[in-house]
Amino acid sequence: MSLELNDEQLKLRNLVREFARSELAPGAAQRDATGEFPADQIRTLQQMGFFGLIFPTRFGGGGRDFASYVIVVEELARVDASIAITLLAHTLCATHIDLFASEEQKEKYLAPLVSGRQLGGWALSEPDAGSDAAGIRTMAVADGEGWRLDGNKYFISNGSRAGTLVVMAVTDPAGTSGKLSAFIVPGDVEGLGKGKNLDKLGYRASDTVALMLRAVRLPKENLIGAQNQGFHQAMHVLDAGRVGIAAMALGIGRACLEDSLTYLKKRNAFGHPIAEFQALRFMIADMATELDAARLLVMRAAQMKDRGIRFTKEASMAKLYASEAATRAALKAVQMHGGYGYTRAFAVERYLREAKLCEIGEGTSEIQRTIISREMLGEGGKP
Numbered sequence: 001m002s003l004e005l006n007d008e009q010l011k012l013r014n015l016v017r018e019f020a021r022s023e024l025a026p027g028a029a030q031r032d033a034t035g036e037f038p039a040d041q042i043r044t045l046q047q048m049g050f051f052g053l054i055f056p057t058r059f060g061g062g063g064r065d066f067a068s069y070v071i072v073v074e075e076l077a078r079v080d081a082s083i084a085i086t087l088l089a090h091t092l093c094a095t096h097i098d099l100f101a102s103e104e105q106k107e108k109y110l111a112p113l114v115s116g117r118q119l120g121g122w123a124l125s126e127p128d129a130g131s132d133a134a135g136i137r138t139m140a141v142a143d144g145e146g147w148r149l150d151g152n153k154y155f156i157s158n159g160s161r162a163g164t165l166v167v168m169a170v171t172d173p174a175g176t177s178g179k180l181s182a183f184i185v186p187g188d189v190e191g192l193g194k195g196k197n198l199d200k201l202g203y204r205a206s207d208t209v210a211l212m213l214r215a216v217r218l219p220k221e222n223l224i225g226a227q228n229q230g231f232h233q234a235m236h237v238l239d240a241g242r243v244g245i246a247a248m249a250l251g252i253g254r255a256c257l258e259d260s261l262t263y264l265k266k267r268n269a270f271g272h273p274i275a276e277f278q279a280l281r282f283m284i285a286d287m288a289t290e291l292d293a294a295r296l297l298v299m300r301a302a303q304m305k306d307r308g309i310r311f312t313k314e315a316s317m318a319k320l321y322a323s324e325a326a327t328r329a330a331l332k333a334v335q336m337h338g339g340y341g342y343t344r345a346f347a348v349e350r351y352l353r354e355a356k357l358c359e360i361g362e363g364t365s366e367i368q369r370t371i372i373s374r375e376m377l378g379e380g381g382k383p
Contacts, residue, residue, distance in 0.1 A: 052114030060115030077251025093120030118163030202353030
């Protein structure tokens with residue numbers, strides 16, 4: 001495992017970094033303040049191929065490795081995490097279809113997602129079922145030649161804008177982890193209600209809504225894979241998703257470090273640049289060391305996925321460490337900026353709000369520790 005990027009990855013990183021600097025950075029603070037969805041910027045990123053980067057070329061994707069994807073996520077999150085999380089949510093949907101759908105389903109639903117014509121969403125969480133996927137209450141009942149879905153989903157990123165959603169629902173009420181199935185749900189299907197963007201602490205420009213499914217009827221071919229295999233499918237999708245969250249955390253943490261370095265060199269106190277103060281220098285040293293360690297964990301998990309090696313434990317390790325390192329970096333960044341860090345005059349207050357979600361989304365830190373310990377004890381198959 002190496003942190004050294006190949007020529008293609010370096011070109012990709014430089015391309016995304018420059019785009020983020022010139023096109024995303026100028027409006028990031030304003031979008032955060034107003035909650036305006038960055039529709040134009042997302043559309044441009046779709047046209048540039050970033051929303052299909054890792055998917056098969058035969059469906060219009062880029063055919064790139066997963067390590068390239070985490071590079072893109074980090075660079076976007078460094079500037080605007082709302083845009084990064086939009087990509088993450090889209091990728092969960094497309095990944096689920098790519099891994100488990102039939103060829104016919106891929107032709108119909110994956111191709112628009114990865115070619116940039118549609119945005120995707122992935123609907124697992126519910127008002128009473130976040131970390132506890134076994135608590136899902138949305139029901140899918142066989143109805144004539146198809147299925148009828150009824151229930152509520154919550155915290156669904158891209159939920160009101162997705163052209164295609166993957167929705168998890170109960171198909172065996174008497175089962176445990178095997179009771180769920182996954183369904184492809186068109187974003188404009190009759191009976192699908194969409195709430196307003198939630199008033200969130202961070203990621204305010206991302207589209208995060210409740211979905212209400214009221215007698216949503218789907219043809220039988222919209223079931224993904226075999227019935228009652230949704231939980232198994234979701235766990236595979238979440239492995240990759242957690243590496244994406246870790247990369248997003250890494251980007252936020254890097255923003256904290258780089259902005260703090262700039263501030264320390266410019267700010268004076270007691271007649272000296274504050275960069276001369278040992279306490280602040282130690283903060284910088286800790287931030288840099290932890291972020292480098294996080295990058296190693298992220299790239300290890302990404303490269304294991306690219307080699308087809310089971311990476312459940314490594315994904316959780318990367319997500320756990322990178323997310324908590326990002327929060328520590330954000331707290332230090334605010335502290336180093338003093339009173340200014342507690343205002344909107346500097347972006348570090350936004351980074352703190354954004355970093356915290358990385359410890360919650362796609363499995364809290366406590367869930368990651370549970371997964372890691374199970375894997376270490378040889379209990380990886382437990383639900």
